[in-house]
Structure formats: structure tokens, C-alpha cells
Amino acid sequence: MSNARRHLSSLLKDGCASRCALAPARRRPWGCNGKLNLTWWHVKKLDRFTIEETLSTGTVTAYKALEQLPGDVTRPVTLRTHAIKDQVAMNRFVNEVRVLAALGTERHVATVYAMGVTDNIAWVASEYLPNSVASLCGDAPGKPDDVLRVLTDVLEGLHALHSCTPPVLHLDIKPSNIQIDRHGRCRLANFTMASAVSDDPVYAADSARYTPPEVLNKDFGPKSPSSDLYALGHVAYEIALGARQYRNAMPAVFEGVSTKEMPGPSRFMQWHCSISTRATDITEIRKDFPPALAAVIARLMAKGPKERYSSAAEVLADLKAATAPAPTPVAEASSPAAVPQRVAPSVAPPRFTRTAPSAPPPPPAGAANAPGEAGQTGSRYFVRLRGRQTGPFDLATLQRQVRQGLVSRLHQVSTDGITWRAATTLEGLF
Structure with missing residues (x-):
């Protein structure tokens, strides 16, 4: 059996058939039903790594593995792999290697041991950290101290990443890509989607939950370091509220979805690109959450890049x-007969107030609405997104759907159901 067949079958497939192909013929314990009785010694290997379990799947698959070192010594590692299908994928892997080399031994980035390509499978072996921020995203609301710790540590790592020459963006900030070491420090991992600010924006569909609007739609402007900050704000927001309250705070995304399921990427993409839709302020849901910290998170999550940090x-x-901590007032020296002065109580920081959404970008030249059609209350419009068509609706109904996050800049509109144009060209809609 060739190495290519061995690795492709072991890394890109699951189940009895793939494991049977990997097991030595003399060790196949066939049962009376003709199927393979799987045992502990049916293992998967890639290069010098023995894979023990799958940690996560998606654009990049992560495994817990044992690395074979000289002298019959092994050490646990996190092995991230993805198939090299074309030159674009190879260029992305080379870019990731350059980013990791530039970061060096930054303490808020997972330590990388080795990287390479084996039989068209690109892999990066880093220190094995069993815990990630995903463990903090439970049903119960997170502690403010945990939210602050995650923000501070990840911001330190992003500061190092954005300080590279040229600046590099992570573009895949999410709980599973923020690992926690044995000291409780958060570390950035998985730089597969990282790219320079000047490169074309890319995103992974399985990360749409945290993807900023400007990466999904160029009408919001170019990507910048604030793009990573937007994703981090959503991670902090999710930890602060907990899964149950997080769903209640975003009804446009989770409406009609079972509590045991997660909406598809298109729901989140539509929400991110609806500039008039805002997440509920944390302090409106949690009265015990520090208002000043909630204000920082709200600014991180602003839809307009210019409204963010x-x-x-x-x-x-x-x-x-x-x-x-608030400064302790210093008591003034007074004579014994002096009447003690009452110290005014410290004033709590003001609650976060939402800023008005920034004006949407102007429509492209030549895409103006037909005379007498745009903005007319008598006109009715069909709405379409990725082949799904609804309507017709009048302009007032469409405006209400925009405010509810049901219609975004990714939609198209039509008055006859045949000729379609971008929803951004409809005057008065956004």
C-alpha cells in the first residue's frame, strides 16, 4: 500500500473501512458477522506522529498525537492538518510558516515544534494544550474575571501579530483557536487563515459566527487589525452571557432553531452584514456585569470598522x-473640634449607550434605482439570497426586516422576480 493511500485514508475518512485498510493483515480479528472488531492497536499515523484522537474538524482538522523523538521518547502534540489540493492551498501553508517564524516565541501564541508536508497533507505540530476557551462557553454566564483574562491575553497575542512587517491578521479568532496553558494563560493557535492586510480577504465557513462584515462584504471597507478585534469581541460576548442568554440576545440568528442545534453560516453572515442590527448590551441582560467592561466589548463588536478600536x-x-480601582480619597487634617466631612460616594461608570450606525457606503455608479421606483411606498419587491426568494413586500416592510436582521446587504431585490439587483441600490432601505 502506498504512503499516499495510507495517509489519505487515515486522515480524510472515518469508520470501519478506513481503519480496516490501515490494520496489518495478520492482525485483522474478523468477527462472525464479517465486520472488523476494532481494538486499541488500530492507529493512524502521519509522518512521525501517531494520532490518538480527533480534537476538532473543519477547514483544518486538529488531532492529539504522539511525536516520536530520538531514544524511544515521545511527547504529546497538537497536530493540525489540511489537504494541499492546489497551489493556492500550498501558498497559504507557506504563508502560515512565515507568520509562525515571525512570531517566534511570543508567550501568547502556542509554541510550534515542527511543520511540514507529507503526501500532500500539510501539518503543524505544536504543544498539546488540552483546554481552550471553548470550555468557558457553557450554558451559564461566565465570570467577569474570566472574560477580562481572555481579552487581555488574546489582545497581547494580536498586538504581536499586528506588529509584524507587514502587519498580519489572524482572521480566524474563535474559542477553539484560543488555547489555555497550565498556568491559565490564553494562547493563540491555528494561523491557517492568517494573511497580510493587503491580501484579499478569506474566511472559513465554519467560522462565520465570528467573521467581521468587511471580510464578508467589501462594501464595508478593507480589512484591518480591527477585523480581529471584532471577532474577539464576539468571543467575549458569548462567554459573558453563556449559551442560553447568548441565543436570546440574537433572535434574528436563532429564531426557529432548536436549542440543540446551531444555525447555518448564512444566518450569521446575514446578521454581521446588517448594519442596523445590534447585539443587546450585556448590562441589559446581566445586571451584575461591570458596565465599563461591557462598554469595551460593545465597541469591539461595532459593525462599522471606524466605530471600533x-x-x-x-x-x-x-x-x-x-x-x-477607584482612588481612595485622602482625609484632610483637621482640628479635634472640626466636624468630620462626609466623603461623596464614587460615581459608577456610565452605562454603555449605543452609537448611531454609520451611514452605508454609497451605491456604485450606474446602479441607481429606476426613476419613480426606489423609495415609493406603492412599489413591491421580491427579496432573494442564495436562490431563496421571498415576497413581494412594500418598502416599509423591507425596512422593518432590515432592522430585525432578516434582510442585509447580501440580498438582492426585484420588482418583477426576473431582473435582480443589489439591495444596497434600493434608496431608503439601509
Whole structure:
């Protein structure tokens, strides 16, 4: 059996058939039903790594594996792999290697031991950290101290990443890509989607839950370091509320979806690109959450890139100010007969107030609405997104759907169901 067949069958398939192909013929314990009775010694291998279990799947598959070192010594590693199907995938892997080399031994980035390509399977072996921020995203709301720790550590890692020359964006910030070491420190991992600011934006469908609007739609402007900050804000928001309250805070996304299921990527993409739709302020749901910390998270999650923080250093400065203890008033010296003065109580930080959404980008030249059609209350419009068509609706109904997050800039509109144009060209809709 060739190495290519061995690795492709072991890494890209699951089940009895693939494991049977890997098992030595002399060790196949066939049962009376003709099927393979799987045992512990049916293992998968890639290069010098023995794969023990699958940690996560998606654009990149992560495994827990044992690396064989000289002298019959092994060590546990996290092995991230993805298939090299074309030159684009190879270029992306080479770019990831360059990013990891530039970061070096940054303490808020997972330590990388080795990387390579074996039989068209690109792999990166890093230190094995069994816990990730995904463990903090339970049903119960997270502690403010945990939210602050995740924000501070990840911002330190992003600051190092954005300080590269040229600046590099992670573009895949999500709970499973933020690992926690034995000291409780958060570390960034999985730089497969990382790219320079000047490169064309890319995103993984399985990460659409945290993808910023400008990466999904160029009408929102170019991607920048604030794109990573937007994703981090959503991670912090999810930890702060817990899974149950997180669903209630985003009804446009989770409407009609079972509590045991997660909406498809298109629901989140539509929500991110609806500039008039905002997540509910944390302090409106949790009265015990620090208002100053909630204000930082709300600004991280702003839809318009210009409304967000411009750098990780700026966020760190605000977090430091938000969590600094209030100064203790110094009592003035007074004579024994002096009447003691009452110290005024400290004023709590103001609650976060939402800023008005920024104006949408102007429609492209030549895409203006037909005279007498746009903005007319008598006109009715069909709405379409990825082949799914609804309507017709009048303009007032469409405007209400925009506010509810049901219609976004990704939609198309039509008055006859035949000729379609971008929803952004309909005057008065956004």
C-alpha cells in the first residue's frame, strides 16, 4: 500500500473501512458477522506522529498525537492538518510558516515544534494544550474575571501579530483557536487563515459566527487589525452571557432553531452584514456585569470598522482604565473640634449607550434605482439570497426586516422576480 493511500485514508475518512485498510493483515480479528472488531492497536499515523484522537474538524482538522523523538521518547502534540489540493492551498501553508517564524516565541501564541508536508497533507505540530476557551462557553454566564483574562491575553497575542512587517491578521479568532496553558494563560493557535492586510480577504465557513462584515462584504471597507478585534469581541460576548442568554440576545440568528442545534453560516453572515442590527448590551441582560467592561466589548463588536478600536494596544489601555480601582480619597487634617466631612460616594461608570450606525457606503455608479421606483411606498419587491426568494413586500416592510436582521446587504431585490439587483441600490432601505 502506498504512503499516499495510507495517509489519505487515515486522515480524510472515518469508520470501519478506513481503519480496516490501515490494520496489518495478520492482525485483522474478523468477527462472525464479517465486520472488523476494532481494538486499541488500530492507529493512524502521519509522518512521525501517531494520532490518538480527533480534537476538532473543519477547514483544518486538529488531532492529539504522539511525536516520536530520538531514544524511544515521545511527547504529546497538537497536530493540525489540511489537504494541499492546489497551489493556492500550498501558498497559504507557506504563508502560515512565515507568520509562525515571525512570531517566534511570543508567550501568547502556542509554541510550534515542527511543520511540514507529507503526501500532500500539510501539518503543524505544536504543544498539546488540552483546554481552550471553548470550555468557558457553557450554558451559564461566565465570570467577569474570566472574560477580562481572555481579552487581555488574546489582545497581547494580536498586538504581536499586528506588529509584524507587514502587519498580519489572524482572521480566524474563535474559542477553539484560543488555547489555555497550565498556568491559565490564553494562547493563540491555528494561523491557517492568517494573511497580510493587503491580501484579499478569506474566511472559513465554519467560522462565520465570528467573521467581521468587511471580510464578508467589501462594501464595508478593507480589512484591518480591527477585523480581529471584532471577532474577539464576539468571543467575549458569548462567554459573558453563556449559551442560553447568548441565543436570546440574537433572535434574528436563532429564531426557529432548536436549542440543540446551531444555525447555518448564512444566518450569521446575514446578521454581521446588517448594519442596523445590534447585539443587546450585556448590562441589559446581566445586571451584575461591570458596565465599563461591557462598554469595551460593545465597541469591539461595532459593525462599522471606524466605530471600533483601531489597535489591540488601544483596547488594552481602555481595559486597564476600566478595571483600575477607584482612588481612595485622602482625609484632610483637621482640628479635634472640626466636624468630620462626609466623603461623596464614587460615581459608577456610565452605562454603555449605543452609537448611531454609520451611514452605508454609497451605491456604485450606474446602479441607481429606476426613476419613480426606489423609495415609493406603492412599489413591491421580491427579496432573494442564495436562490431563496421571498415576497413581494412594500418598502416599509423591507425596512422593518432590515432592522430585525432578516434582510442585509447580501440580498438582492426585484420588482418583477426576473431582473435582480443589489439591495444596497434600493434608496431608503439601509
